[in-house]
Amino acid sequence: MPTTYGTTADGTPITDELVEVMADEAERGYDVEQIKRRRRGGRPPLGSAASSVESVRLDPELKRALILRAAEEHISVSEAIRRAIGQYLHAS
Numbered sequence: 001m002p003t004t005y006g007t008t009a010d011g012t013p014i015t016d017e018l019v020e021v022m023a024d025e026a027e028r029g030y031d032v033e034q035i036k037r038r039r040r041g042g043r044p045p046l047g048s049a050a051s052s053v054e055s056v057r058l059d060p061e062l063k064r065a066l067i068l069r070a071a072e073e074h075i076s077v078s079e080a081i082r083r084a085i086g087q088y089l090h091a092s
Contacts, residue, residue: 046082056081 070080
């Protein structure tokens with residue numbers, strides 16, 4: 001039975017044979033431009049520039065109400081917070 005060293009992202013077992021195949025591929029070299037074009041990970045931007053992450057403390061009752069409201073509207077908690085802040089800032 002071959003030794004395995006975990007699995008790849010798609011669940012393929014990493015064996016000595018696979019390590020050899022990957023090492024041979026690496027020795028041949030990679031097309032960096034192709035990798036750059038293919039890479040499209042990360043979160044989509046929310047506005048015109050990079051977003052920041054802010055921390056806020058919520059008491060249990062407020063957090064529960066926030067979670068319930070977000071669920072009712074079928075949105076994330078983060079989106080509910082963004083909407084609430086937006087409405088607060090634009091209120092007259």
